Amino acid sequence: MQTLNVLDNRFSPFNTFSTLSADTLTADALAAQNFIDSKKLTKRNTLLIIEQLQTTLDLDELLTIFAREVARYLDFSGLYFKCPSVSKTLRGSRKAKKERQFQLKINNDYIGTLTYSINAPISIANFKILEQLHQCLLHPLKNAVAYHQAMQLAMQDALTGLGNRRYFDEQLKRAMHNANRHHSLVGLVLGDLNKFKAINDNYGHPTGDKVLIEFANILRTCIRDSDSLFRFGGDEFAIIVENANEDALAIIEQRVLQALPENVLLAKYKLGCSLGSTFINRADDEHSFFERADQALYRKKMNMSHRLSVV
Structure with a gap:
């Protein structure tokens, strides 16, 4: 089974998302692999990432797709998302020595907070790329949260707030x-x-x-x-x-x-x-x-x- 390395060798061997099996990647993700430069995000790269993120409304799947992209630039072992209505932990997440939090907003409208368990400091260049990736995530994440809320309401008894x-x-x-x-x-x-x-x-x-x-x-x-x-x-x-x-x-x-x-x-x-x-x-x-x-x-x-x- 072929394995694709998505991190520089300087990254920690304990990075949960340091390798991805080719068998687990979609055809589109593999195509995107050929275009992405580890040093920068081009407009074409960005569009490919957004396209991938827009393929699902499932929060767990969305965070998994996003983590694959982040793992190219950030040495992390855990990813956590929290907003007033939902809290999600990316499968396979582990604690690290440090955490870094980012509040995600669209026009001052709070979407939620992403927390990374990081194994190594974030370089200035990769920090800028991470901010670009967050921009790619904003609207797909907002839609996924809204979908999750709608599904929760569909599963809830209106009077008591219990499950139906x-x-x-x-x-x-x-x-x-x-x-x-x-x-x-x-x-x-x-x-x-x-x-x-x-x-x-x-x-x-x-x-x-x-x-x-x-x-x-x-x-x-x-x-x-x-x-x-x-x-x-x-x-x-x-x-x-x-x-x-x-x-x-x-x-x-x-x-x-x-x-x-x-x-x-x-x-x-x-x-x-x-x-x-x-x-x-x-x-x-x-x-x-x-x-x-x-x-x-x-x-x-x-x-x-x-x-x-x-x-």
């Missing part, structure tokens, strides 16, 4: 794949509020909405940062618990049941909840995994028991 059913389906499939691949344990918790319909009927939907928002906030406080929380609609909620231990689901239920009577709004309406939960088994697909948790929830609602039902 569509997002749940995607995340459950991903979590199960990772659990089977790494032989880890993933749990699923389904829950709903008891007699929630009576709140809407007796006090109106605005009150019901407040109750749902408050319950969502309670659930947020009862899970780890690595757990994922969703609302399907109505008063139905789900929690995906990754890298779980055998006590994880019982701990979540205990926290939720303790928090409910301590909440002023939910205590006012004497609202409780039912939770059904289960762990993945190796024979599961998404349907069987969800169905088992749903059956556990159904049994819990039928007997109104406070004993955890893990199937």
Whole structure:
């Protein structure tokens, strides 16, 4: 397999992006390889780079394409992008002795901050080229961020800000794949509020909405940062618990049941909840995994028991 060196020999051998496999480069990228002078960016070079950056709206892919170009001029081992709505780390990034940050703006409109983990000082000539590369990145990056925001909204429940059913389906499939691949344990918790319909009927939907928002906030406080929380609609909620231990689901239920009577709004309406939960088994697909948790929830609602039902 042929390998293309994209850095001068003076660069650190620990540069994450110092070599690129020809097999991973597109035909356009290989063509651009022939035109790029390691000492400067010509107008033609710039147009080729912009063309490459405009081929995707995926932030991870965009940063990968950009890193390939930057690696010709900068000895770095990590690249990080952050803006108010998203934070991304380029795959393969590692910390270095120093970091260099650049704020990216279009006409004083803040797009985000790029941070490089650098292994060696940036020369004046390469610093100027880096600024040119940032100019190439600005508009493709702005479009990618806007696309990411739109996709996030499409995956979000408007009332509570939790993930919606569509997002749940995607995340459950991903979590199960990772659990089977790494032989880890993933749990699923389904829950709903008891007699929630009576709140809407007796006090109106605005009150019901407040109750749902408050319950969502309670659930947020009862899970780890690595757990994922969703609302399907109505008063139905789900929690995906990754890298779980055998006590994880019982701990979540205990926290939720303790928090409910301590909440002023939910205590006012004497609202409780039912939770059904289960762990993945190796024979599961998404349907069987969800169905088992749903059956556990159904049994819990039928007997109104406070004993955890893990199937």
